[in-house]
Amino acid sequence: xxxxxxxxxxxxxxxxxxxxxxxxxxxxxxxxxxxxxxxxxxxxxxxxxxxxxxxxxxxxxxxxxxxxxxxxxxxxxxxxxxxxxxxxxxxxxxxxxxxxxxxxxxxxxxxxxxxxxxxxxxxxxxxxxxxxxxxxxxxxxxxxxxxxxxxxxxxxxxxxxxxxxxxxxxxxxxxxxxxxxxxxxxxxxxxxxxxxxxxxxxxxxxxxxxxxxxxxxxxxxxxxxxxxxxxxxxxxxxxxxxxxxxxxxxxxxxxxxxxxxxxxxxxxxxxxxxxxxxxxxxxxxxxxxxxxxxxxxxxxxxxxxxxxx
Amino acid sequence: xxxxxxxxxxxxxxxxxxxxxxxxxxxxxxxxxxxxxxxxxxxxxxxxxxxxxxxxxxxxxxxxxxxxxxxxxxxxxxxxxxxxxxxxxxxxxxxxxxxxxxxxxxxxxxxxxxxxxxxxxxxxxxxxxxxxxxxxxxxxxxxxxxxxxxxxxxxxxxxxxxxxxxxxxxxxxxxxxxxxxxxxxxxxxxxxxxxxxxxxxxxxxxxxxxxxxxxxxxxxxxxxxxxxxxxxxxxxxxxxxxxxxxxxxxxxxxxxxxxxxxxxxxxxxxxxxxxxxxxxxxxxxxxxxxxxxxxxxxxxxxxxxxxxxxxxxxxxxxxxxxxxxxxxxxxxxxxxxxxxxxxxxxxxxxxxxxxxxxxxxxxxxxxxxxxxxxxxxxxxxxxxxxxxxxxxxxxxxxxxxxxxxxxxxxxxxxxxxxxxxxxxxxxxxxxxxxxxxxxxxxxxxxxxxxxxxxxxxxxxxxxxxxxxxxxxxxxxxxxxxxxxxxxxxxxxxxxxxxxxxxxxxxxxxxxxxxxxxxxxxxxxxxxxxxxxxxxxxxxxxxxxxxxxxxx
Numbered sequence: 001x002x003x004x005x006x007x008x009x010x011x012x013x014x015x016x017x018x019x020x021x022x023x024x025x026x027x028x029x030x031x032x033x034x035x036x037x038x039x040x041x042x043x044x045x046x047x048x049x050x051x052x053x054x055x056x057x058x059x060x061x062x063x064x065x066x067x068x069x070x071x072x073x074x075x076x077x078x079x080x081x082x083x084x085x086x087x088x089x090x091x092x093x094x095x096x097x098x099x100x101x102x103x104x105x106x107x108x109x110x111x112x113x114x115x116x117x118x119x120x121x122x123x124x125x126x127x128x129x130x131x132x133x134x135x136x137x138x139x140x141x142x143x144x145x146x147x148x149x150x151x152x153x154x155x156x157x158x159x160x161x162x163x164x165x166x167x168x169x170x171x172x173x174x175x176x177x178x179x180x181x182x183x184x185x186x187x188x189x190x191x192x193x194x195x196x197x198x199x200x201x202x203x204x205x206x207x208x209x210x211x212x213x214x215x216x217x218x219x220x221x222x223x224x225x226x227x228x229x230x231x232x233x234x235x236x237x238x239x240x241x242x243x244x245x246x247x248x249x250x251x252x253x254x255x256x257x258x259x260x261x262x263x264x265x266x267x268x269x270x271x272x273x274x275x276x277x278x279x280x281x282x283x284x285x286x287x288x289x290x291x292x293x294x295x296x297x298x299x300x301x302x303x304x305x306x307x308x309x
Numbered sequence: 310x311x312x313x314x315x316x317x318x319x320x321x322x323x324x325x326x327x328x329x330x331x332x333x334x335x336x337x338x339x340x341x342x343x344x345x346x347x348x349x350x351x352x353x354x355x356x357x358x359x360x361x362x363x364x365x366x367x368x369x370x371x372x373x374x375x376x377x378x379x380x381x382x383x384x385x386x387x388x389x390x391x392x393x394x395x396x397x398x399x400x401x402x403x404x405x406x407x408x409x410x411x412x413x414x415x416x417x418x419x420x421x422x423x424x425x426x427x428x429x430x431x432x433x434x435x436x437x438x439x440x441x442x443x444x445x446x447x448x449x450x451x452x453x454x455x456x457x458x459x460x461x462x463x464x465x466x467x468x469x470x471x472x473x474x475x476x477x478x479x480x481x482x483x484x485x486x487x488x489x490x491x492x493x494x495x496x497x498x499x500x501x502x503x504x505x506x507x508x509x510x511x512x513x514x515x516x517x518x519x520x521x522x523x524x525x526x527x528x529x530x531x532x533x534x535x536x537x538x539x540x541x542x543x544x545x546x547x548x549x550x551x552x553x554x555x556x557x558x559x560x561x562x563x564x565x566x567x568x569x570x571x572x573x574x575x576x577x578x579x580x581x582x583x584x585x586x587x588x589x590x591x592x593x594x595x596x597x598x599x600x601x602x603x604x605x606x607x608x609x610x611x612x613x614x615x616x617x618x619x620x621x622x623x624x625x626x627x628x629x630x631x632x633x634x635x636x637x638x639x640x641x642x643x644x645x646x647x648x649x650x651x652x653x654x655x656x657x658x659x660x661x662x663x664x665x666x667x668x669x670x671x672x673x674x675x676x677x678x679x680x681x682x683x684x685x686x687x688x689x690x691x692x693x694x695x696x697x698x699x700x701x702x703x704x705x706x707x708x709x710x711x712x713x714x715x716x717x718x719x720x721x722x723x724x725x726x727x728x729x730x731x732x733x734x735x736x737x738x739x740x741x742x743x744x745x746x747x748x749x750x751x752x753x754x755x756x757x758x759x760x761x762x763x764x765x766x767x768x769x770x771x772x773x774x775x776x777x778x779x780x781x782x783x784x785x786x787x788x789x790x791x792x793x794x795x796x797x798x799x800x801x802x803x804x805x806x807x808x809x810x811x812x813x814x815x816x817x818x819x820x821x822x823x824x825x826x827x828x829x830x831x832x833x834x835x836x837x838x839x840x841x842x843x844x845x846x847x848x849x850x851x852x853x854x855x856x857x858x859x860x
Contacts, residue, residue, distance in 0.1 A: 030739065038381065042761070043782055044455055047470035051453035083373055085546070093547055149577070157585045164585045165578045166571075253575045256582075258547040262574045266371070269707075271739055 001299070008295055012288050020073075023280045024066045027273040034058070034271035038082060056082055056274070069277065078281070079274035081267070087278035090263060097167055098259035101252070102244035104172070104179035105186070110237060113187040117194025117233075122221070124199050132195070136188035148181045148254040165256035178255040182248045186240045193236055197229030231301065238294045242287040359554045363858050364567045365841070368579030368591035371572045375544060376529040377512035378447035378454040384510060386570050389552050389853045390430075391515040391534035392560055394421065394507035397763045398847055399613055401668030403504060403805075406560065407435070407516075407535065409490070411507060416499035416803045421507075423490040427559040429518040430539035437492035441484045443517035445469075446525075449479050456513025459506070459761070464495045499801040501808050505668075505764040509847065537563040537854035547572065563854035583836050589858065590841065590851065593834040596709040598653040605836045611655040614849025615763040616831030617664045619772075620717065621756035624786035624824060625748040632823060633693035636678050638753060639826040640686035641724035644679075647716050648829065655834065659827035662816050663768040666848055669809030670765060674816045675827055683724040690725055699729040704755035705741035706734030717753070742782045756783050756825060763848050765812040769796055772825060773815075787824035791815075 035052045038044065044052075053059050057068060072079055078087040120132040139147075155177055156164035162177040163169045201207060202225060210220050249261035260279060267275035372383035380387050394408035405411070409422040427435040446452060448460040450470040460466055464483030469476045483495035496503065507514055516535060521528040530543035537560060538552035550570040554563045571588060573579040579591040584604065593601045593609070602609050620638070622629050629635060644658035660679050663670045677685075690696060700721065704714045714732050722730040733751075735741040744750050760767040772785045773792050792815045799811035819825075833849035843857035 033739070033743075036739075036742070038455065042381070043458075045458040045461060045470065047450040048453045048455060048457050051451055055453065090546060093545070152578070152581060157581050160585070164582045164587060165573075166582075254578060256573050256575060256578045258572070258574075266574070269737065 004299055005296055008292050012292050016284060016288060017070075019284050020070070020277060020281050021066055024069065024273065024277050025062060027271065027276050028062050028065070030271050034082060034273065038270070052082065056080075065273075069274070073281065078278035081272050081275045082270070087275050090275065091260065091279060091282065094258055094260050094263050097257050098245060098248075098252075098261065100171055101175055101179055101182065101248065101257060101259060102241065104175045105183040105244050105248075106237070106241050108179055108183040109186045109190050109240065112183075113190030114194050114233065116187075117191035118198055118221075118226075120191065121195040121198035121202065124195075124202075129195070132191060136191055140185045140188035142184075144181060144185070145250050145254065147184065148178070148251055151177055151181055152254060165254075167257055178248070178251045178257060181254075182244065182251045186237075186244070189240075190233060190236060194229065194233050197232055198225055201225045201229045231298070235294055235298060238290055239287075242290040245286055246283045358562050358564075359566050360564060360858075361566055363565045364569065365565045365853075365856060365858055366569045366571055366587070366589045367853075368573045368576075368582065368588050369550075369570045370574070371547070372544070372550065372570070374455070374529055375532045376454070376517075376525065377515040377532065377534070378443065378452075378456050378517070379529065380512055381455045384512070385850070385853065386550055386552070387512050387515070387532065387534075388509060388850075389536060389538040389568060390532055390540065391512070391536040393509040393511065394514065395504050396847070397505055397508045397668070399666050399849075401666060401670075401763070403508075403668070406509075408507065411504040413501075413503070413803055416501040416503070416801055417496050419494045419496070419503050420487070421492055421494060424559065425490060427535050428557055429516075429535050430533045430555050431518060431520060432557075433518045433520060433533075434489075435516055435518075435535045436489045437486045439516035439518055440514075441486055441492055442519065442522065443515065444484060444513075445480045446517065446522070447513050448481055450476055454513070456511075459511050459513035462496045462498065462500055462503075462506075464497045466497070500766075501802045501805070502762075502764045502766040502800060505766075506762045508762045510761045510850075535559075537561075538568060561854070564857050565854075568853060580836065583838055586838055589838045590844075590856070591836055593836055594709055595652060595834070596712070598655050598834060601834070601836050602653050602655075608837045608839065608841065610835045610837070610844055610846065611832040612835070612846035612849045612851075613657075613664070613666050614759065614831045614833045615664050615666045615768070616757060616759035616833075616849070617659055617662070617768060617827065618829045618831060619659075619756040619758075620826040620828050621745075621750075621754040621783075622786060622825060623748070623750050623752060623754065626751075628696070628698070631693040632821075633689040634696075635823045635826070637686040637690035637693070637725060638721060639675075639678050639823060640680065640682045640689070642717055642720050642826075642828070643681040643683075643724075644828060645681065647713065647720075651712050651716065652829075656832060657830040659830050662772075662819050662825075662827055663765040663812075664760070664763075664830045667760065667763045667765045667768060668805065669812060671813040671816050674813070675820045675823075678820060678823055679827055686724055687726060696725065696727045699731065699751065700727055701750075701752035702730065702732045702754070703741070703744070703750045703752055704732070704734055705738045707737055710734075710755065714755070721753075745782060748786070753826075756785075757831070758783050759831065765809070765816075766796070766800060769812065769815060773819070785825040787822070789818060789822060789824070792818050 035049050035058060036044065057065055069079060080086050081090065116132050120129040123129045152164060155161045163174055167174045207220060207225065210224060248259070249265045252259045252261040253265065264276065264279045267279065367385065369385060370382060372380070372386050374380045375383050375386060377387050377391060392407045394406060395411060396404045396406045398404070407424060407427060409424045411419060411421050413419040423435065423437060429435060444460055444463070447454050448457050448463070448466050448469050463481050465481035468478055469481060483497070485493045487493060518533055521533060527543065531540050537555060537558050539555040540550065540552055544550050549572065551567055553567045576592060576594050577597070579588060580593065580597065582588040583591045622635055648654055648656050648658060660673045660675050661670050665672055702714050702718045704710045711734065718730045718732045721727060735744065741755065745754065758768055758771045771783060773788045774796060775788055795811050795815040795818070799808045799815065802808040802811065835844070835851065837844055840858050841856060842859050845852045845855045
């Protein structure tokens, strides 16, 4: 077991180094000088550009820049953006919004997704099942910016059910609509995953045995089936939390929520290497840690995973 | 998996160029021309005094730096907090604002007298040192303040920005304090347009109080100006900025008691919030004009701005050498129809090389070469020997320019009978700028300029003087010597009429040679809530202090 954990953590380090370098290299490779682009189409004087390039080490090679960055990172320093603000500070002011948004969306996925999936599975093959299947396909195939903009126009502007934008209404009203738009895709996946596992379990030998022993259907589903079919769904939900925390660029944009996604988007547009890499690094870390945890937990729950290695 | 952060990164891009161009104006009308000192309200709405309890909510993007010497995306906020020395109205009238007079005999040495009785929001009196110190700090190379270039003509600027190494001084030799309210500015070359350069959007020329220099980082978050509005607390990233009327303001009192500048990342979200009544003013992206006109009626505003859109020509490609080819391209494009179809008729087809809000713009100078005539266009192209090969119309992607450039391409294809006209958009502006700088664009291309100070000098320099705009992101690929000479002569005139005559001559040469094709005079577009009863503008931007709201 210990070997598995160590191995998994070593993998994490390698992936982390590889991915941060890749992102750094990609931002570096973007065409155009980020300092010259600072002022849009209004050129900055040469002397200003020169000082700023030196100040943010843009005159160094990719390797020098990356190693300097990595050095800072190991000391917990995420660097500064091109106006001198520390990236960690800029992120700190945005985490609350993103975390609340992600958790709200996640909660919706859990509650609605699991219940829908269970409900459909228990009515396997009937109209309700088909309706859930069709509904989730339709909703999750709408591009999120269409969904978000439409929801905002009708529920926000026309019918005034939810605020149009911003977080000033607080939780839950200010977060429900964007969270719902964000949750739609994961929700569809969760419900279908849940449906599939429950159907599998319901037709398994051990459920037949339980039935034969005279257990009530309620107890069979509520205790035994749920526990067994929960593993794939929980795995998915855990990984999905990582994605949700990854910042919902489109949804945060449409609903004007000052979160991590907006920061990342603005930084990409401005070719702001340190911010893009800083934000991505933290997101990658979150994602890697969550998936490592999931793998380790799964291996604890299911010895077969350990043996495969 | 279609998880949001893997999805379209560019979905929410609406119009950076457009937003960047929203350089506004905070005009405090007074007097009639440089040198006079008469004052009086010129805005039609200027009723007396601030209406208690009134407030205005304005959609903005995150402002970034607020120090006027550094800001590049906070024009509206900064112009509400400061008053410029001079003001140029939309019709080109130059008036004195914070300055009492700006005079010169030789266009090289300028004497600026300040109006008496002006104070900063912290009570400090505004003196000539407030300007001299601010300008020295803004120009000082190692500070790397973005608006440093606005001071580049002052004698001694180069000493603060040496080619390499640290400057040996931190003051410009061209600035001298005469007394508390008078200082002189010596330029490195004569420039009669200097009074216009002191106008509302050149924030690098705003004053900074002495106390600010103790902690410039704090000043960047809470700038203390001498304008109609003041900030009461430091700006925090992501938070709205609320400014309130400054009781001791020495200019025309603002009408609305407070203005909230609310941050939006996406202009269509801001638009929706105006529809819902949560926000009072928002800019409108060009793609949304038709919808906005329908949904807002009287509360849709298209303000003439000091911006002009051209179609650039890749003159490094010899197929464009013959002037008849260039004329044919210009005459094959139906500006009126494009304007009606794409912009709801709100823009204005250009007939000169500068926008009409710049004093003395010779409208119509482009004449028949800027008038749609497909028959003559085709004939000119044939006379020039026809066309062979591809013509790739190129523009920066992500700014909502697709429709416009596809329309140009279609008209060139149809009206000139060139089959191989295609369009190409770059990933973003930075990529476009690089291709332009390296002369690697393969056809007519995006070109525009929004002038920070409304003088023909500014627009013509940006396109036709080598290094004139500080770079060549937008400039014309050909910069005829005679045009450069005429512009230099014009700059040397103290008398504005003489300068205008010379700028006009330069434009006549441009019309003959057509190195770049005038397309549209730009306008800045806004929608307001019903609450806004009067929405005056100057040079395209709202005059925030004179916007009137009911209740």
